Amino acid sequence: MGSYIGISTIFVLCLVGFSANAHEVFNVNAPPGSDITQALLKAFTAACQCTAPSRVVIPKGEFKLCEIIMTGPCKAPIEINLLGTLLADGSNIHHGKDKWVVFRKINGFKLNGGGTFDGEGSAAWRVNNCHKTSNCKKLPISIRFDFVTNAEIRDISSVDSKNFHVNVIGAMNMTFDNVKILAPAESPNTDGIHLGRSDGVSIINSRISTGDDCISVGDGMVNLLVKNVVCGPGHGISIGSLGRYPHEQNVRGIKVINCTVQETDNGLRIKTWPTAACSTVASGIHFEDIILKNVSNPILIDQEYCPWNQCNKQKSSSIKLIDVSFTNIRGTSGNKDAVKLLCSKGYPCENVVVGNINIEYTGRDGPATFMCSNVKPRLVGIQNPKACNTPPVLTQPK
């Protein structure tokens, strides 16, 4: 109470014609432990009005932050330097809010500084049942990027999100570099980075350990590069699920290169719903130079994805997979089903390449298996286990 919270600008006004490279700096000044929501919003709003590039600095220390939506368009590029830690309200789980920090409609955006977004999720995880039913309480996604373009997110951490850590939609030309994402393996629905309906996103040099997919790719994603990422624990790197909703868009150009996947349920996965509500194409999906460490279901195409029996498995998926490759994948599997390529009966996979796979399984129910259905993969180099050595288990009555 009564403590001074405000913003100070080093250059008092930002209307003056500085040279294009000068940065107007807006410091968010607040006592440690205080709620900086209003001060940050004020700083952002002022920076957004600058005609020269500007920077908002959140200092070292811990601060509380309530739901905040930082919306452009801004008059010039904007950078947010997060040096400290932002804490969401851990008890605030009964208000049905579905987002915590939102960056929206900003062109020319940087977020960096080594700081942390702490979603304080542990109380929320206990009430999260959205993976079992769609009639559930919405929990906030920690950081949303909605229609943000030409952006660089660097040296930032997200811990203990209540729901997804990061959600990206409508992005163009966005890079995540040296991002750290951390939540316990048991935390439900805490996807690391979920992306959809975006073009030209890179996730590089990053570390993701969480309770759900490290990276999940939704419909309409084109040109995604994932490189030098270590994933696990978690549910691996996943394209999909696709086909759950009508009006979904095609997925195209996904490259996952030089990544390590460790101690995860699922490694490299493409999943589509059987009774898909739409007919789309997912093409140009390439996984290359991947190390697996004790990964359950390391390589998986699952066109019968139907968690919690929310669909009719009798119908085959109408999502067509074309031009998919798994190349130079090596390491250990946590279960015997090392490779499963289960494609749609109605829309078999086309042009699937499997090159140089060496996956070991040391369990007693071994050896490792490689199942194929509705797909004839083109084989290059060595395959261990031997490709298509096991008939798929029929999951549906004829």
Ligand SMILES: *[C@@H]1O[C@H](CO)[C@@H](O)[C@H](O)[C@H]1NC(C)=O
């Ligand atoms: C992509 O975004 C970065 C960071 O904002 C920028 O430096 C670069 O010029 C952009 N590239 C293109 C092709 O617009």
Ligand SMILES: *[C@@H]1O[C@H](CO)[C@@H](O)[C@H](O)[C@H]1NC(C)=O
């Ligand atoms: C592959 O990724 C690891 C980190 O996971 C990194 O240390 C290494 O330099 C990368 N190699 C190449 C060729 O990019």
Ligand SMILES: *[C@@H]1O[C@H](CO)[C@@H](O)[C@H](O)[C@H]1NC(C)=O
């Ligand atoms: C592999 O992962 C499982 C859990 O999926 C764990 O129980 C087991 O101890 C791990 N094995 C090794 C060798 O780390």
